Amino acid sequence: IGMVAGTRSGGVCGKNWAQGDLYDFAKPLRGFAITNYLVRRKACYACPIGCKRVVKVDSGPYQVDEGPGPEFQTCANFGLMLMNNNLEGVMKANELCNRYGLDTISCGSTIAFATECFENGLISKKDTDGIELKWGDIDAAIEMIHRIAKREGFGDVLAEGTRAAARKIGGSASEYAIEVKGMELPMHDPRGFHGQGLAQAISSRGGCHLDSLHWLIEENFSHYPELGFAEHYEAQTSEGKAQMTIMSEDLAMLCNSGVICFYVMGCISSDDLLDMLRVTTGFDYTREEALKCSERILCLKRGLSNLMGMKAEDDRLPKRLMTSLESGPTAGSVPGMDLMLREYYELRGIDSNGRPKKQKLIDLNLTDLDAKLFP
CATH class of the missing domain: 1.10.569.10 (Aldehyde Ferredoxin Oxidoreductase Protein, subunit A, domain 2)
Structure with a gap:
């Protein structure tokens, strides 16, 4: 399929x-x-x-x-x-x-x-x-x-x-x-799905389709209304994709940390996932607590990458993927990266250098990382 x-x-x-x-x-x-x-x-x-x-x-x-x-x-x-x-x-x-x-x-x-x-x-x-x-x-x-x-x-x-x-x-x-960041991109063309472009550009790993659930959510295979996702997403538009990406990343981090296959996640709800985590770990996570764990994980990964040299200019797509094709389903389409990055940085609490803001690190109790990023 x-x-x-x-x-x-x-x-x-x-x-x-x-x-x-x-x-x-x-x-x-x-x-x-x-x-x-x-x-x-x-x-x-x-x-x-x-x-x-x-x-x-x-x-x-x-x-x-x-x-x-x-x-x-x-x-x-x-x-x-x-x-x-x-x-x-x-x-x-x-x-x-x-x-x-x-x-x-x-x-x-x-x-x-x-x-x-x-x-x-x-x-x-x-x-x-x-x-x-x-x-x-x-x-x-x-x-x-x-x-x-x-x-x-x-x-x-x-x-x-x-x-x-x-x-x-x-x-x-x-x-x-x-x-992106030295990693070759998977077969999810950002010109066909603009949110994929943002997710692949900002991933700390580089061009990666497993730091988010975009291929399920933006491509409309699955949706999670209990988390606020829309039932249907227009593929070749950039408006609203920053917020969708944040929610998609948060859900993906729960899957990755819990060792849950994305194919399985496509068949269950986020409430099912939380029940699995509660039974397995013994921690009675609320939805908000679990998603806060996801935010901490993402923030930690980005901060560590910053310490190893990653900057805002690394959150980019290669020139070819910012050039539209002349034929096929994506003819004339390119992702609006400036818009999506600007909105994503603001919503995620990332500064103009591509680092988590100091207050964000404090709010997430990542004080050791704060001390290293902002000595």
């Missing part, structure tokens, strides 16, 4: 974030296509959802041993980002990343970055160990996975992601590095 909904709504694009209108191109990568290779479903203990897909490819150039299959993000990053719709090739790339311990979002995005650098003459086969990086060539991507994991040849240049690679390559390479 992620690939269908994403290509319809504009949450998913391709060719290193430069091409929209990929609904038909993505058909071979949709969920139903994987049933041809499905061995069985698998679930975490006692989970009723069973989102894991165990797959196997018996023959052909992309044979895959029975094991974990690719999920939406992997299909998008080793599929659409590389303009490849060969599902067996994606499954092979997924198997290799699993075995090497590589993140498929960052790895696929980094290879897409390198492909665009190659296309624009910033690198050549002389740099890439004789490998021609071109759109749609999953074989070249698979070979690059090996080299990245082993830090061999050009793989060593790419091994630390797009930001570090762009600095090594030089020239205009940074224009093709689609990252």
Whole structure:
């Protein structure tokens, strides 16, 4: 459903974030296509959802041993980002990343970055160990996975992601590095969902879709009226998204701290979550107390990141994602980052340097952090 909904709504694009209108191109990568290779479903203990897909490819150039299959993000990053719709090739790339311990979002995005650098003459086969990086060539991507994991040849240049690679390559390479704070972005295009742009820009981790519940809330899969969320959100508008982001982050922090899967959270209410936390911890949290814990967690994470050098200018999206696409569901749309950041900073109690304000730290009883940020 992620690939269908994403290509319809504009949450998913391709060719290193430069091409929209990929609904038909993505058909071979949709969920139903994987049933041809499905061995069985698998679930975490006692989970009723069973989102894991165990797959196997018996023959052909992309044979895959029975094991974990690719999920939406992997299909998008080793599929659409590389303009490849060969599902067996994606499954092979997924198997290799699993075995090497590589993140498929960052790895696929980094290879897409390198492909665009190659296309624009910033690198050549002389740099890439004789490998021609071109759109749609999953074989070249698979070979690059090996080299990245082993830090061999050009793989060593790419091994630390797009930001570090762009600095090594030089020239205009940074224009093709689609990252926030050094982390490559997940397949939730801010031009399709403006609140996603704010959430990914302000995340202390960098381009991350797991510091908020936007992909459930803003994309209208789930809503939580008991917390004040609207029943429906307009995707390509920036008004009101700062307040939505704050509430979305607070709920996500409860999930992350309580080790609650977001898929499960999409099926329950926040009151159900609180009941689970009360029974498990023995603390009789009120809703307000639990959400205050979330605010403390977020404030602490941001403050620690500030101590390690994060500033307000790091809360930004790359230039490409602030440039509208010419076709597809998001044509003409860009997130209003200035508006959303200004409102978010004010509502969250963050100063112009991107730090939690002193009074906010005192109110949250983060006195040790206050002493370090404001000596």
